[in-house]
Amino acid sequence: MxxxxxxxxxxxxxxxxxxxxxxxxxxxxxxxxxxxxxxxxxxxxxxxxxxxxxxxxxxxxxxxxxxxxxxxxxxxxxxxxxxxxxxxxxxxxxxxxxxxxxQDAWATMSRCRKVFGEARSRFGPEAEMWAGDCSDRVLEALVEEAASVVTTSSTDEGWLTLVARMGDVTLGAYTVSVDLGGDRQAVLPRDRERFNNLLGAALLVAASGVLTLMVGAEGRVQVWELSNQRLMPSARGELLLEPHEGGGAESPVEFVPGVPLPQPV
Known part of the structure; x- marks a missing residue:
């Protein structure tokens, strides 16, 4: 419908x-x-x-x-x-x-598909493959980090938020729920696809932005700044380009530098 x-x-x-x-x-x-x-x-x-x-x-x-x-x-x-x-x-x-x-996610994916199409026309299919490999490695590292945090927390869920911009234009924003309980799949396939598409497109156009990870309601948010095709740990919470839509921590949020992540090669 x-x-x-x-x-x-x-x-x-x-x-x-x-x-x-x-x-x-x-x-x-x-x-x-x-x-x-x-x-x-x-x-x-x-x-x-x-x-x-x-x-x-x-x-x-x-x-x-x-x-x-x-x-x-x-x-x-x-x-x-x-x-x-x-x-x-x-x-x-x-x-x-x-x-x-x-609707926001669909609009983001449409913009990402345009980026991938332009990259294929200019650089061939290798460009999209490169972006997909980079984003997939980053997502796996983030899920592993979330799982390591949950061992010291009573929660079984985390949230990843990625916001990317091209100059003054928003490429997109997406929040992914990470299921950390039992043997269930950590990230739903549709969320995995959307996150990888947004990060991959952002890498291709060298977008700026921010990536965050919060586990449960501990009030501690890991932050990475996206710039020049790199995700670098940062404690600058003001980098957030729109309100975080993940977990609902009631206590004051503490922004801390994220752990080192795989970088594009």
Whole structure:
């Protein structure tokens, strides 16, 4: 199900008499449809509209993005299941929060795909392979570090947040939950893919930014500064480019330099 998640994009999905609906009424109808489908045993998968991606796709197809034909043509596209969000019975408010985060993630991944495409055209497939190898090694090192911290903590979850910028333009931001309990997989496949895509794209364009790791609610955040294709330990908490969306530590946060991480070679 393709949905709008804010007032701005409502015009893309509402046509005919539905154009007069408020966003609140529209969203309640989306939630009601999802609940009905869930009660019949149907798997409910949602995709958020990303305005610049949607408008570009309609333009390429010669369709008006505010028309029903444009919306239906775009909604009929095959979206990767790994990118869809699965509804599990959340309230309408919780569902909206989740989908707005999904919209941000989809926009970030679209920008990353553009970076990878340009890198392939200029340097060949080796550039994307290099970026993927670098980001994967960094993620593995971060998961190992989180696991080492949890041995002295009562928690079994950590959070990684990566924010990257190209000059004054945000490339993207993404928070990954790290499951550190038992034998479960540490990072969900979709989170792993998104994190690696963002870090890989950031390395390719030599973006600036910040990476943080927090485990549980201990109030201690490890920080790395991203600059010149390097992730260097830093205690400068002011480097955070937007509020950390990971764990909810109630005590004052202490920013400390992160451990050394694998660097691109």
């Amino acid at each position: 393709l949905v709008a998640v804010d007032e701005r994009d409502l015009a893309f999905v509402s046509h005919g008499p539905a154009q007069r609906r408020s966003f609140a009424a529209y969203w309640q109808s989306v939630h009601d449809r999802a609940i009905r489908a869930l009660t019949t045993g149907e798997q409910v998968l949602l995709a958020p509209i990303v305005d610049f991606v949607y408008v570009r796709a309609c333009a390429e197809a010669g369709l008006d993005p505010r028309s029903q034909a444009g919306f239906e043509a775009y909604a009929a596209r095959a979206f990767p299941v790994s990118e869809l969000w699965r509804f599990g019975g959340e309230s309408a408010e919780e569902m909206l929060v989740k989908m707005r985060r999904e």
